[in-house]
Amino acid sequence: MQLPYLKQFPDEKGYFGKFGGSFVPEPIMKAMEEIDVAYNLIAQNSDFIAELRKIRKHFQGRPTPIYFAHNLTKQYGGAGIYLKREDLNHTGAHKLNHCMGEGLLAKFMGKKKLIAETGAGQHGVALATAAAYFGLECEIHMGEVDIAKEYPNVLRMKILGAKIVSVSSGAKTLKEAVDSAFEAYLQDTERSMYAIGSVVGPHPFPKMVRDFQAIIGIESREQFLEMTGELPDFVVACVGGGSNAMGIFSGFIDDPVELVGVEPLGRGTKLGDHAASLTYGTKGVMHGFDSIMLKDENGDPAAVYSVASGLDYPSVGPEHAYLYSIQRTKVATVSDTEAIDAFYELSRKEGIIPAIESSHALAHALKIAPDLKGKKILVNLSGRGDKDIDFVVEKYGYKEN
Structure with a gap:
């Protein structure tokens, strides 16, 4: 009997056919492997599943x-x-669906801080919300262009307690925000978890999100x-x-x-x-x-x-x-x-x-x-x-x- 699609993809190395995988420096590779192990562990854990369901119903x-x-x-x-x-x-927006999951995972791993990028600001707001819920620090990287364009969300992130890092390099939008957030995460992989905002990035994030x-x-x-x-x-x-x-x-x-x-x-x-x-x-x-x-x-x-x-x-x-x-x-x-x-x-x-x-x-x-x-x-x-x-x-x- 053929397994349902979601049970088949990605493979153990994070590939969907010829796409996916993990192409990152060694320190980040180790951090990604740590996240992968932790996620696979808690994804089978009935207590984690029950907690996530409770959050979705009563909080989201x-x-x-x-x-x-x-x-x-x-x-x-x-x-x-x-x-x-x-x-x-x-x-x-839909972003809180994975941010609450990532926050719960970070808490399980003993992390103290969530780092992420945002474009329209919805991922930043959702992650700041998750950080507040779980009692974690939060640092959001956002391009200058998007900060000006999506300022209501910038204010929401600040009210929720997040630190906003304005990115002024390149086009000053989402790609540069991702670059900046990765650099910050590389300096603090022990305390922090990079909470990627979409089905992109190195394995296991495309699968996990x-x-x-x-x-x-x-x-x-x-x-x-x-x-x-x-x-x-x-x-x-x-x-x-x-x-x-x-x-x-x-x-x-x-x-x-x-x-x-x-x-x-x-x-x-x-x-x-x-x-x-x-x-x-x-x-x-x-x-x-x-x-x-x-x-x-x-x-x-x-x-x-x-x-x-x-x-x-x-x-x-x-x-x-x-x-x-x-x-x-x-x-x-x-x-x-x-x-x-x-x-x-x-x-x-x-x-x-x-x-x-x-x-x-x-x-x-x-x-x-x-x-x-x-x-x-x-x-x-x-x-x-x-x-x-x-x-x-x-x-x-x-x-x-």
Whole structure:
């Protein structure tokens, strides 16, 4: 009997087919091995599982609901549009799903401090929340561009007790924040745990973050069957690093459901104007893992851009690269303009203000829905847009209906 997909991948060395692995300096390699051993131990521990379930129910507010977007469905006149409401998860996004798991793991390992990067700030807020919950120190590295763009989340992190490290090198966005956080972690591996914010990085993080985020897919599958009596025809999620997408895809990966990852096309197809790694990238290693990445003329990680701070990353999780390579998932792209239009559509038509990241997934659903009459689309609404409203209004104004 063939094992379910999630039991087969990754292998013991952290590979999803030819993608994944661990390419880090020796001190970090030892730390990653320590995390891997600890995670495999507690993942089998009924006390850990029970504690995580308690946290999810009584602290995070899970399960989050699925909502049928009746107004958008009526307006676009084709497929039924459903939203998995991760924006209702405590702190306003899916990120807390793995941050509480990573915090619990750090506590089990006797660590005193959590270190991480953040782009849109949702991972930083979630990790600062987890650190406060578990009584740990917290240090968040964030690019200067994103600090200015996502300032409400910066204030939230500070209120929660986190130390914010402003990163002024390079493009001053997510890639540079990851570089900075790794350097800080290298100086303090004994006391600290690096809590990676997506399904990226060296093994075991792509697996570990996916496993913690899989609760989205587990809930979604059960809820959708209960609501409609059948599975969705399409599951759509935005992809930067890809944690929210792997979370919801995990619930349907063995089912006859089309899984669509939506990448940011930004301003256009020219290198430097987008962050569509799977669409335009090639195989390469960065930040300790082998995946598909956007490269410059020297083969180094290329400059990338997206209106969504959480999506402007020049690579993608190795599991996404593998699933796309075997044609289990499909990839679409959405421009800045399309994402902002979807941001306003959901706000005005359903009374839900989405994160700009999530708006990419919604934009694709709205694009394909008219031609899919009788079908059902489930969109992972991975976060709420409170963090984005100042930026959106300043740059785009109040769009008329």
